[in-house]
Amino acid sequence: MFRLNFTKTCRSALQKRTRAAPQCRWISLAADGKNCTLELEDGTKLRGISFGAETSISGELVFSTGMVGYTEALTDPSYKGQLLMLTYPMVGNYGVPNPKNMDNFGLPAGFESDRIHASALVVQDYSYVYSHWNAHSSLGDWLKENNVPGIHGIDTRMLTKRIRDKGSVLGKIVLDTHETPETKDPAATNIVAEVSCKEPRIFGEGNPVKVIAVDCGIKYNIIRQLVNKGAEVKVVPFDYPIKNDLEWADGIFLSNGPGDPTMCKETIQNLKELLELEGDAVKPIFGICLGNQLLGLAAGAKAAKLPYGNRGQNQPVRNNLTDDVYITPQNHGYMIEDSTLPSEWTTLFSNENDGSNEGIMHKTKPFFTAQFHPEACGGPTDTEFLFDVFLEAARAKKGEAKLNFPPRQGLRKDVAEKLDHKSIKKVLVLGSGGLSIGQAGEFDYSGAQAIKALKEEGKQVILMNPNIASVQTNTGGDATQSADQVFFLPVNPDFVEEVIKREKPDGILVSMGGQTALNCAVEMYRKGIFEKYGVTVLGTPIDVVIATEDRELFANKLNEIDEKMAVSIAVETVEDSVKAANEIGGFPVMIRSAFALGGLGSGICKDEAHLRSMAAKALSVAPQILVERSMLGWKEVEYEVVRDAADNCITVCNMENFDPMGVHTGD
Numbered sequence: 001m002f003r004l005n006f007t008k009t010c011r012s013a014l015q016k017r018t019r020a021a022p023q024c025r026w027i028s029l030a031a032d033g034k035n036c037t038l039e040l041e042d043g044t045k046l047r048g049i050s051f052g053a054e055t056s057i058s059g060e061l062v063f064s065t066g067m068v069g070y071t072e073a074l075t076d077p078s079y080k081g082q083l084l085m086l087t088y089p090m091v092g093n094y095g096v097p098n099p100k101n102m103d104n105f106g107l108p109a110g111f112e113s114d115r116i117h118a119s120a121l122v123v124q125d126y127s128y129v130y131s132h133w134n135a136h137s138s139l140g141d142w143l144k145e146n147n148v149p150g151i152h153g154i155d156t157r158m159l160t161k162r163i164r165d166k167g168s169v170l171g172k173i174v175l176d177t178h179e180t181p182e183t184k185d186p187a188a189t190n191i192v193a194e195v196s197c198k199e200p201r202i203f204g205e206g207n208p209v210k211v212i213a214v215d216c217g218i219k220y221n222i223i224r225q226l227v228n229k230g231a232e233v234k235v236v237p238f239d240y241p242i243k244n245d246l247e248w249a250d251g252i253f254l255s256n257g258p259g260d261p262t263m264c265k266e267t268i269q270n271l272k273e274l275l276e277l278e279g280d281a282v283k284p285i286f287g288i289c290l291g292n293q294l295l296g297l298a299a300g301a302k303a304a305k306l307p308y309g310n311r312g313q314n315q316p317v318r319n320n321l322t323d324d325v326y327i328t329p330q331n332h333g334y335m336i337e338d339s340t341l342p343s344e345w346t347t348l349f350s351n352e353n354d355g356s357n358e359g360i361m362h363k364t365k366p367f368f369t370a371q372f373h374p375e376a377c378g379g380p381t382d383t384e385f386l387f388d389v390f391l392e393a394a395r396a397k398k399g400e401a402k403l404n405f406p407p408r409q410g411l412r413k414d415v416a417e418k419l420d421h422k423s424i425k426k427v428l429v430l431g432s433g434g435l436s437i438g439q440a441g442e443f444d445y446s447g448a449q450a451i452k453a454l455k456e457e458g459k460q461v462i463l464m465n466p467n468i469a470s471v472q473t474n475t476g477g478d479a480t481q482s483a484d485q486v487f488f489l490p491v492n493p494d495f496v497e498e499v500i501k502r503e504k505p506d507g508i509l510v511s512m513g514g515q516t517a518l519n520c521a522v523e524m525y526r527k528g529i530f531e532k533y534g535v536t537v538l539g540t541p542i543d544v545v546i547a548t549e550d551r552e553l554f555a556n557k558l559n560e561i562d563e564k565m566a567v568s569i570a571v572e573t574v575e576d577s578v579k580a581a582n583e584i585g586g587f588p589v590m591i592r593s594a595f596a597l598g599g600l601g602s603g604i605c606k607d608e609a610h611l612r613s614m615a616a617k618a619l620s621v622a623p624q625i626l627v628e629r630s631m632l633g634w635k636e637v638e639y640e641v642v643r644d645a646a647d648n649c650i651t652v653c654n655m656e657n658f659d660p661m662g663v664h665t666g667d
Contacts, residue, residue: 036151038083038122040171041183046159050175051092051126052143052150058172058181059083059119062333063160065312069378070139071096074121074148075112077195077217078289078331080258081186083171085122087160087312091152093127095135096142105203105220105227110134112219112377116146117195117258119186120173122159126152149173167307168333187305187333190263192216192290196238207232209394212242212249214267216257216290221377225387226253231394239266243273251284251394254291256373261293261303261334271298275367280398284366286390289332292369296336296360299345306356309333313379316352317359317372322407325352327650328372329379335371336360366393366401408648424506424536427459428499429483430491430513430520431466447512451483454509460484462503465491465513491516493524500533507536511545518545551594551626566590568628577615578608580627588630591615593622601625604632634661 034054038046040061063085064073070091073084097110108114121143130138143150151173163169174180195217204227211231213223216238226233233253234245242252252274257264274285275298287295293303310330317328336357338347348368349359361368368390374383385406393401432447447466454461463483485503489495491513500508508530510521524530525542547553552570559565569580581589591614593601601618605611611627618625636657643649 034175034177036149036173036175038151038154038171038173039180040169042166042169044162046154048122048151048153049126050149051128051140051152052121053147054175055147055149056172056174056178056181057083057119057149058170058184060186060333061085061122061159061163061169061171062309062311063087063156063163064331065314066329066378068094069313070121071110071142072112072378073331074116074118075114076219076256076331077113077117078219078256078258079118080191080195080217081119081184082258083120083122083173084118085154085156085159087156089124089156090127091121091123091125092139093130094132095130096137096139097134098136099142101136103224105224107220107223112221113195113217116143116148117217118148120148121150122154122156122173123150123152124154124156126150149175163308168305168309186258187260187263189259191259192238192257192264192267195258197235198237200234200236200240203227203233203235205232209391210234210248210250211253211391211394212236212240212245212251213253214238214240214242214255214270214291216255216264216267216294218255218257219373219375219377221375222253222255222288225375225384226391229387229391231391238264240270242270246274246281246283249283251286251390253390254285254287254294254369256289256291256331258290260305261290261297264290264294267294268298271295275299282365282399282401284390284393284396284401284403285368286386287369288375289330289371289373290334292357292359292371293332293334293336295367295369296341296345296357299360299362300340300342301345301360302337302340303334304337305334306332306354310351310354310356315372317349317383318352319349319405320347321361321405324408326382327380328358328374328383329376330372332371361403366403368403424538425460426462426503426505427454427507427509427538428462428464428496428503428505428535429454429509430496430517431463432513432517433465433467433488450509450512455482459507462487462499462505464489464496464499491520493520493527493529496520496524497529497533500529500535504533505535507538509538510542511539518549522546522549549594551592551624555626566628566631568626570594570624570626571615572619572624574612574615574619577611577625577627581605581608581611584627584629587611588632590628590630590632591618592626592628593618594624594626604630631661636661 034050036048036050038048059081061083065087067088070086073079099108099111101109103109140150170183170185172181172183197215203223207227207230209231211226211233213233213235215235218235223233271294285295297303309332313329315328315330316325318325338357341360344363345360346363347357348361349370351358358371359369370383370386373379374386389403389405393403429447429451451461451463461483462485464487466486487499510517521542522545530537547557555565555568567584569583571577571580581587588604588606589611590604591602601621603614605614615625639654640652641649642652
């Protein structure tokens, strides 16, 4: 039994979860799971603790990457017969939604099927305490309801590396009080037959585009996508004679599913008949995951088992027609071998990590596939447009269906010209080292990664003001990942200009050195120093830095796109700050310093005297402050998003601050 002693500082948060009296108390976490063992076919045995159903099971051990999405993964029929190991260490902290809550289509909202299909769940750390607005039960209780075992306390990092090095492995979870189950390979049987529906079912009845969806283990979000985009979807069993319904259908969809694709002999034969059709009888075909493999086999190609499969939410895939690259969610252990494709077929998508096939396309007919999951859940939705490509072809007149893959939004010509980095040979990186005795370095890891990326591009790197206790200046190991030259000098316009004179860099990277480097770069930009020496600013343009650091400009930018924000006024004097406070509705007010290090000079002002004092201090270190209506006590949710010049956006992380607004200095 684990016990955690919560102090008075988190009393209010505890009351919501426990409905307890307002006092300090002990919270017991029921971690009384029985001891069990994860046994692999190679003889490896790892001890752990059970947190799901108290039963023993065998299957194929596979790993999946991704920080969230365990409810979607566990209910994905493609995991049938597999022991699912999650690489993210903490699992279960947001609980599980209510499986009885249905969406507009009568499907369980937040799930990919009506039950858990994975044979077991393997994690490093299981969170016995969960918290989420949508949570109905704990992950452990949900596993027990579905009679699925879970094991935690396992070194998932070691196991993941082992699988990557040696390939997939069969295994079993054995409770100490149970007999060891027989080792079974789920791919040895046609497990598609176990997850496929038994009778046809209609979704989106009355929608104009008619689609037959062959259910080999279809994820519910595929149905949602098709129906939401205007299709009436007839979901049919995996061995359904599709040819009998061709007069009704405008298009054929092939779903994801588990196991060895060669086991689906009836499906492959049905597809062969469709591929032989000509003229007006040809109907567009779109396959996902197992659907890609089945269409490839029907076309005459061969399938092969990947060493350890691609499962997770972060696999890069290239469209060989447009040369666009997408980040995709995936879950498969087999692939189509490109070299075996017949001459009338071509590879549409390729995996940028291992080069494996990620989709095929017929050269003249509207047949195409994606090995990844454009419907997501979980994972990024970059390739959701593939459903539009399919339905657009299905809407076309008979014999006129074509596949049109839209390229990603291209760069503006002026931006593209600025991004011609081929001529840049040497780059000056402004580092994040301390500027005074005892001061900490910041942004150290991002700076190290920037140097690594520049070196991989063949650039010579000059580093100024590094954190001396960092990997940026390591001399051992891989020298191709450290700077060529290092200057231990302060980051200010005079010293940076001297380094530019001496080293003559073609480009400068200022966004890895924190607020000090940004302020320095803004001053040099305004003085024309970069232009004087022909130095190109890489990464975030300086005019964008100014627009985000200048509180008034930033507020104006948000207003331009109708983004909601607190009423605010930018000022440059103490007297104007008092006037601004009265104009926006009185006290308390929030003040924010422009171009300030770590939020210096920002905070909540409770009355005029407090405002005058704080404004005077803020204006001593910043040229401008923003006075805005107080949001004291509001919940703060933060998203960190990376965006490139091609308008690709990646949400790096999101977080909900434990404290309300008005507590943290970064507010």
